[in-house]
Amino acid sequence: MSLVRSLLPQLLDPTIFKIGLEIRTGDQHLGGGQKAKQFEDAFEWFHCARIAEQHWKPRGQKSVWFLLTDSPDIRRGAKQYLGDQVVTMRGALLA
Numbered sequence: 001m002s003l004v005r006s007l008l009p010q011l012l013d014p015t016i017f018k019i020g021l022e023i024r025t026g027d028q029h030l031g032g033g034q035k036a037k038q039f040e041d042a043f044e045w046f047h048c049a050r051i052a053e054q055h056w057k058p059r060g061q062k063s064v065w066f067l068l069t070d071s072p073d074i075r076r077g078a079k080q081y082l083g084d085q086v087v088t089m090r091g092a093l094l095a
Helices: 004-011 039-056 072-085
Strands: 019-021 063-069
Touching: 019 039, 019 072, 039 063, 039 072, 063 072
Parallel strands: 019 063
Antiparallel strands: none
């Protein structure tokens, strides 16, 4: 629970439109194995979620994207693509 405590105000706020993405890329890159997936490898998921956001988010409402992924490159790419709209668990925050 402590990992998500700082995110709860945004996630529980009824005035914020929430989008959640979980992108699991596998264990191959853990421990120095294969290179982790890049943001470009997952872009179709972000594009699809962006279309859903444009279709269902009420006009003028703020949105937040909650991202869970095991790929640091996807987290960095999401931060570049979405800026402050993307949040992730404290233990996975970007440096």
